[in-house]
Amino acid sequence: MKLFTSFKLACFGLWSNRLRVLSAMTGVIIGMFAVIVLSAIAIGVKDTLMKQMGSLGAEQILVMPGRLLDTTNGEKDLLSGLTSVPSTLTYADAEVVADVEDVKTVTPILETINVVKYDEKSAQSAMVGTTDQFLRVQHAALSEGRFFTQEEQDGKAKVIVLGNNIHEALLGNKEVPAEGGGMPSEEKVEPDPWWKRIMNKLLGETASAEEPSLVGQTVTINEETYEVIGVLAPNATLGSSTDNNVVIPIQTALENTDMKNLTKMIVEASSVDAVDQVDEQVFSAIMTNHTEIDFSVVKQEQMLGALGKVTSILQVMLFGITATALVISGMGIMNVMVMSVRERTKEIGIRKALGATTFEILMQFFFETLLLCVIGGAAGIGLGYLFIEFWNNNVDIFALVLPLWAVKLALYTSFGIGSLFGIYPAWKAARMNPSEALRFD
Structure with a gap:
């Protein structure tokens, strides 16, 4: 009480x-x-x-430039053990890895910075040269159009898939730095005010005019013209966004850019049980083309641990x-x-x-x-x-x-x-x- x-x-x-x-x-x-x-x-x-x-799949293995040092426990030290060296990985390495037993697919990736131009507009982008497996292994999606095929890749076709931000910038819907650090001279297309967008959602109204698209148009990179065949869906995520990328076939990138070495390779084993065996065989296969260990082969579980x-x-x-x-x-x-x-x-x-x-x-x-x-x-x-x-x-x-x-x-x-x-x-x-x-x- x-x-x-x-x-x-x-x-x-x-x-x-x-x-x-x-x-x-x-x-x-x-x-x-x-x-x-x-x-x-x-x-x-x-x-x-x-x-x-984790969505990349437990059966995936990453091959990247630089050598990973081992910790005292014999494990790869992803946080501080990667030596900084120029990439010596080549497309020939990817072809050798593709012949390894129990390797399902190999997706080589080559990245470089370029300026994409369309009419009077331009946008700085990260050009990605890769294979037709890119969408699947990266869990990316298209908002419109299509992705390039194996035939276009082998034929060095000049086709390109634009990231969402690049597509919007070339249409004039976003301001992006132009070549030389300036801004495009065209005025930015102002979006509807927030209150109007909310009202449109509440009333279920949509714009009557068809959304503009660059699919079917041509863009220019380093004086080379490419046909736009698709646009990637927005995926603003931590550290893996493709919104500012433009994707072209790997063979086309090797022929039309100064980049000859790969940024990385994503190797997919036939099963989770075969990952350890594939990890060793991939390392041995790449070593046949290298005189020293200047690359690293990392399993998914090691990346998750780091x-x-x-x-x-x-x-x-x-x-x-x-x-x-x-x-x-x-x-x-x-x-x-x-x-x-x-x-x-x-x-x-x-x-x-x-x-x-x-x-x-x-x-x-x-x-x-x-x-x-x-x-x-x-x-x-x-x-x-x-x-x-x-x-x-x-x-x-x-x-x-x-x-x-x-x-x-x-x-x-x-x-x-x-x-x-x-x-x-x-x-x-x-x-x-x-x-x-x-x-x-």
């Missing part, structure tokens, strides 16, 4: 000092908001990267930020409650003179701090959830993921802050001498 009375008095005490309570609660709200949002960012980034890497280390570092960093925010908010609340105790010294003296025990005074102020933290924590969690919903509905680069444990952590943390930083103000109030408290001005 005494605890319930102390709880009621704590509620009255908070209500009678609403403005001070709100200012003190702001720190807790920010701290809990940080716990929810930063946890969601850490989990969201990790899940997105893992899905992107990625897991990076995301773990990110999580530790974010945890440190949230812990700092929570400690600062807790110290702020303790200072506010200490000031509250000082200003209510005469009230405490009157209560003690009327028979209130030390335990009742202690619990009253302890409950005040605890309630302040719990209410602020709930508000911070609510704001964090709203922010996550807003992000997921409006930002496509990666999704924020709010696990249940993060919500529980925020609630337990707010309770812990209230308990920890509420002890000193409550103890200070409970130990007051009634006669001295009554004489306090």
Whole structure:
């Protein structure tokens, strides 16, 4: 019964000092908001990267320039063990790998920077020379048109597939740097205002005019003309977007660009069980064309392991930020409650003179701090959830993921802050001498 009375008095005490309570609660709200949002960012980034890497398939092997050093455990050190050397991988290496037993496909990739021109417009892009398997192994998609075929690849056809951003830029719908660092002279086509787009969605209205497209048109790269046969669908993701790429057949890229060495190769084993064997055989096959080990063959599980280390570092960093925010908010609340105790010294003296025990005074102020933290924590969690919903509905680069444990952590943390930083103000109030408290001005 005494605890319930102390709880009621704590509620009255908070209500009678609403403005001070709100200012003190702001720190807790920010701290809990940080716990929810930063946890969601850490989990969201990790899940997105893992899905992107995992979606490539456990049977895939990456061949890349540079030599990976081994750790003390005999594993490849992807984070710090890659030596920086120019690529010596060639298309001949890809052909040798294709003949290895249990190799299903080999997708060589050659990348270089070029300027694409259409009429008076131009856009800087990353040219990717590859095979007809590119869409499948990269899990990319087309928004219109088609991808080039094996026959076009072997025939060195001058066909090209544009990334979404490049396509929009050449149509004049986006501003991009032109050759020499300038901007295209044409005015940017302004999109509809946000309110009009929302109304169109609500009313189900679509533009009556057909969307312009460059499919079937020709573009120019390094004085060479290419026929646009397709446009890649937007895929703004972490680290693997094709929006600023233009894709051409690998044979065409080797003939019409200065790049003769591959950026990487994606090797696909016939099955997951054959990955280890294929890994060794691919290395041996490429070594027949090289005098030294200046390349690395990396399995999917090794890439995922390295990625897991990076995301773990990110999580530790974010945890440190949230812990700092929570400690600062807790110290702020303790200072506010200490000031509250000082200003209510005469009230405490009157209560003690009327028979209130030390335990009742202690619990009253302890409950005040605890309630302040719990209410602020709930508000911070609510704001964090709203922010996550807003992000997921409006930002496509990666999704924020709010696990249940993060919500529980925020609630337990707010309770812990209230308990920890509420002890000193409550103890200070409970130990007051009634006669001295009554004489306090």
